[in-house]
Structures are given as C-alpha cells and as structure tokens.
Amino acid sequence: MSTDLKKAPAKAGTPGKAPTNVAERDAVDLTGNPVLRMLRKLAAGELGSVRVLIVLALIWLIFGVSNENFLTSGNLTNLTLQIAAVGTISVGVVLVLLLGEIDLSVGAVSGLAAAVVAVLSVKHGWNAYAAMAAGLAVGAAIGLFQGTVSTRLAIPTFVVTLAGLLSWQGAQLAVLGDTGTVNISDNAILNLAGVFLADWLGWLVAVVVVGALVAAELGHRAKRGAAGLVQAPVVSSVLRLVGAAVALFGGVLIVNSDRGVPLAFVILVVIVANVHILLTRTKFGRHVFAVGGNAEAARRAGIPVARVRTIVFMLASTLAAFGGILAASRLFAVNQSSGGSDLLLLAIAGPVIAGTSLFGGRGSVWGALLGALVIGSISNGMDLLAFTSSVKFMVTGAVLLGAVALDAATTRNRTTIRT
Secondary structure, eight states, X not given: OOTXXXXXXXXXXXXXXXXXXXXXXXXXXXXXXHHHHHHHHHHTTSOHHHHHHHHHHHHHHHHHHHOTTTTSHHHHHXXXXXXXXXXXXXXXXXXXXXXXXXXXXXXXXXXXXXXXHHIIIIISOOOHHHHHHHHHHHHHHHHHHHHHHHHHTTOOHHXXXXXXXXXXXXXXXXXXXXXXXXXXXOHHHHHHHHOBOOHHHHHHHHHHHHHHHHHHHHHHHHHHHHTTOOOOOHHHHHHHHHHHHHHHHHHHHHHHTTTOOBHHHHHHHHHHHHHHHHHHHSHHHHHHHHHHHOHHHHHHTTOOHHHHHHHHHHHHHHHHHHHHHHHHHHHTEEETTTTOTTHHHHHHHHHHHTTOOTTSSOOOTHHHHHHHHHHHHHHHHHHHTTOOHHHHHHHHHHHHHHHHHHHHHHHHHHHHHHO
C-alpha cells in the first residue's frame, strides 16, 4: 500500500473515539444525551439564567425553612421593592462589564444625584420633576467626564472611577451641607417607591409582558428562518416562554394578595427591557459586544471604540443616578450614607452572579434583574434571621467571590471545549 495515502478521517461520534474537531463535537452534542448536553452547557456558562434560577430556588428554600415569614406575600412584595434601586444601578454595571471594564463610582454617583434632587426640591423649592431631571443630568455629566478621561488619556477605568468614588462622596457631603440629612416630602418623588398597582393593572402588565416575550420570540425565529440559520428546538422556546409566564403570573398573584405590584419594580423591568433592546437590536449594542470581546479587532473593523466606551459610562452613571433617586424615594430621605455601605458591592455582585463576565463580551442585561433578585433575597433573608452587619458583609463577599470564581472556571471550560 502506498505511503502517500492518507488515513480516512474518523466519523463523527465514532464509539470509543473522542471528537477531534468542532464539527465532530457538535455532531455528538446533537445526537447525544440531552441531559449531558445541558450539563455541558451549564459547565460552559451557556445557560446562565437556568443556573441563577436554580441558585435562587435553593436560597428561597433555605430561608423559607429557616424563617416562616420569608415566603409570605408581604415579605416578597418588600423584596421586589427593595431590589428596584440596586437593580437599576446594576443595569448600568452590566453595560460597563460587557466592555470588560469596571465602574467603582456608581454607588457614590447614586448618592450624589439623590442629594442634588433632595436639596433642590426641599431647600430650593424646585419642581420635583425638574429636580429629578437635574439629578439625572448630574449622573450623565459624571459619566461623560469619567468616560472621556479614561479613553482620551488612556487611564484604566479602575483608577478613574476609584478617584470618582472618593470625589463624588465629597461632593455629596458638600451638597447636603451641615444638616447631613434632608427629608423628602414631595409626593411626586415619594410615589416612585410608594405607589402599588391595582390588582387588575398588575395582571394587565403581566399579560402585556408575556405577549411581548412571545412576539419577540416569534420575530427572532422568523428572522433566523429567513436568513437560513439553524433554529433552536421549538420545545426549548416553548418551555422558556411557559416558564416566564408562570413566574410572572405567579409573582403577580402573590404580590396582589398583599399591596400589589410596586411601581418601582415595574420601572425596573421597563428599564431592563429597553436596555435589552438597545443591546440586541441596535448597531450600538453590537458595537458594545464587539468592543468587549476584542477592542483592537473592533477598532480595526472601524468601530469608534472611544465613543462607545464614553456612551456606556454615561448610561451607567445616569442609571446609577436614577437608582439613587429610587432609593431616596423608598427611604423618604437622603443622608451622608446614601449610596454608601454595601450598595456598590451589591450592584456589581448581582450581574456577576447572573453570569455577566468580568472579562467582557458576554452577559445579558436580564442578568441585572435576576442577580438583583438573588442578592436581594440573600440580604432580605439575613435581615429576617437578624444576622449582624459583620456576618452580612462576609456572606455577601463570599457570594461575590464564588460568582467570580465560577465565571473564571466557565471561561476556561468554554475555551477548552472550543479548542
């Protein structure tokens, strides 16, 4: 036999032989055990939402057994209200993390914006909406400044936003003045966190959201079909939509037995939905993922990397400002500790727990909502169990470290699988 003849390639999925390339691996995945395929995807971090929901279920089970009040309608309503501010800030954090960057100033920005709103409304008699617009403008200006300094001077965002954290905390103290605390009395501001939807309106919102999810899924499948792309199994789409519908209607049923759906939570969901559309349906969103995946490749492809980064930091700071306003609305006041304590930690921990990569280019803005729910549930449960502040900080820190370690492990798994 001639030595020039090459050995015939092994067929994909040949028993006893491991796949040697991507095509063989995919063939095995398509014909293999579906349970193993799901476990493989979980190990690679491709089913982040499923993983978070499993973690959330375990957290609720643990705290539900430990304290009989945790799963009551009253406490779950409080939980949805409590996560509104942190979740709003986390949406902006997701945008920054998608770039592979970090913003350590979001907590301080939220406190400063809330202080500006409170002082303008209470001490200077501004119209509530004008005061809130000024607070949001302060946040946008801070984001523009920090993004410009970082991109134009090539200073790491860690350094710029760390300096911002200290500076904006000082600015907050200066705005509040000698009193240190400003009590808010304007109903237009207080109603952001003080209004609960009527039962019928809560059901209507749930129906609209489910309808929007179904329409989006059908549109997505239609576009992929028209482009000749491979479609996800219909069963998986149906299960995902049914799961979302059950969660939404079940949640509305629970909170309606108490005070109803908080307006603040509806605002959070609307923000998440709009930012999701921005990231997945617009050219700017594609640019964000491209810059986060490989900034140099994005630059060579003609993407204005500096402008994308600056806009993202503007959006993050604006959302941080709005989160601070929501927090002030819930607490009826702004003081020197607003935006401090563990707010920054919680705002970053939520998205990371929900699967947003610290290395950039991977994540979903819905992770801000799921992550806020997870981290809020942990905080709420520890409060019900009367844990001391020291224990709460240590537990939250351990959860964040575990999430980062899991992100690093799934990144390695993904790299190994693809090579």
